[in-house]
Amino acid sequence: MVAVLEIVSFLEAEGHAAAAAAVRAKYASAKGLGIETRLVQSYAPMKDPYGSANMPIYQTATFAQESASEFGAYDYTRSGNPTRSALEKAVAEAEGCARCLAFSTGMAALAAVTRLAKSGDQILLSDDSYGGTYRLLDKVCASMGISTKYVAMDGPEGPARLGAAMTSKTSLVMVESPTNPMQRVCDLRGLAAVCKEHGALLEVDNTLMSPLLQKPLELGADVVVHSATKFICGHSDTMAGVVCVNDPTLGDRLYFSQNAEGTGLAPLDAWLALRGLKTMALRVEKAQANAAILADWLSSHPKVTNVFYATRDDHPDHALHATQATGGGCVVSFVTGDQALSKHVVTATTLFHITVSFGSVHSLISCPCDMSHASIPAEVRASRDFPEDIVRVCVGIEDPSDLVADLEQAFASYEAGKEYS
Template structure:
């Protein structure tokens, strides 16, 4: 079954009882048991038919063994890190979502986990960071917000040689663009609020595992910690995923045109976009990804105020999050990555002037006109 067909017919897509082509929302906390210990569903924290449908779907789309749905992307990431114990060491990419940095710096370190931050594009830096107590490598690719591309296959191979788990946050790409498990990764995580949901109407996280042993661990932790996705949100997420292919084609088409426009805009100093032929990661992105995505970050030239630029936009929406139908724009330094201390943020390349744009599916002429009128009002 091809990917776009799988989006619609994959997982559990039809209700076996009624034949309904939309899976029912099972708003039940508990389930009647015919005999003790023989019920498929007992309590919705442990398992719910609506949640199971979306979990099966993401497992199929990512070519994994099992999928798990959580109340948020942060809940999914936190549950994955809960596999590890005090004293364990984890290598983490230096360009990650600010919320992930906050979790690591303010919560996980306090619980005894240790971390080394590296540029995961540098395989030698990863290898040199491996310690006797290292248990995993965690990275985003493309990264948030600088859209850097790491070699997933090479990192997964390095991890396996060192007997480490490899974990990839695939939020920015989605399985439409890349499937890290096919490239050797052990665990994939998503903030499903983004491209998978696609409509800015739910908060959700997903985890997909490659091996049954890891699946068993995540399943135990999902039930033990309890940060599960509720039935209503599970249904919304599956509905959103059905149109992922349609949306991604439009997202990427618009993003390419906007990149070309920004590349000619004299008030833009630097652009971060995997599809830029001058980007040092371009060749790897072309090899590893089925398209370049729809996220573009850019810096205005010195002396231009990013807040003034954003304030004048009329169609593009100032908001955190990404991957939605509507185009969303933000300033990472004071919004999504505000939790990262400025000296660390600057050292990792996230400048105060950086703007992150999630390109939506509006008419491209309206988006270009909106950018143009804002640039025209922007003065040194």
């Protein structure tokens, strides 16, 4: 461990803050084990009578008590379940936080976070956020007397713009970095400092980065959310969401909403998420390597007018991203300047599933304006410079040469002027 600390000090002294943070995070565990090692630990219960190598699925609604006055650790699955607890412990370990709560979906997790605001409060949301988050705040929170203001929080000026938008009613700030699909990067340390100064909580939706590539709690955030449907589960076969915090009071408040509203993750889904976690490091590494290959190939394609990927040198905030994350993840977006061509490419690929979501073993492709971001009205998208011809590629773990060849044939089969549905 001493050697590791020496490496960290050296990297910091040489100005390699992101690399130092990555080494520190990797060896942060008390045992000094790397994250890949910790993720494959099986989380089997120590007292399992049969020595099960994996956490069993406690598929039960109720737990019998010893007597009328002696109670065990669990009584009712809405309030707590050992399989869900095992997942929460494992994600807390991966994210490096004091407490994690697992929800039925990412949206249920985000909804629980909005319960931290009360009627009359204001939430500030990054103006380039997931469509579902926009809908939650614009429709559900608004009906509960919580107003939302949209702020461009990306880039080096983001913290100043956030500071200018703060009012005495702002209790919660919600942000993603990089954003999806535009890959706009927010200065998470700077935003956290502004939130602290104004007594507001900062929530970071870290889904795009996974718990492996960025640790917003270490950068000053109060709450981290993941749609665990993505990298954590990893196979497009189940849905889940997690909320991670360090402050015990916040953890208790979130648990209160989860129990009161019955939004906790079901045992079978918790088990699937636990299984996904064990291979998450391998999947993220491979999908990210494939994404970088596709981003380079797309940027050299004559019909592609711009590529959005946060670790590319041509990304305006790639240097900022490198100070807070250790990779670009698996989502690459591009524009062609021709909506018909973009739609054709999406439809003509054969290996990419045309679907929303990302972080799966499969590669996926979509036109966000028609799919994941359709809940944001077209005029709002336009006001936020969200291109209608944008294509989002969510890269999986396939052979990258097959993916490139598939995109190549999709571009090549386009005939300008022809009617495409």
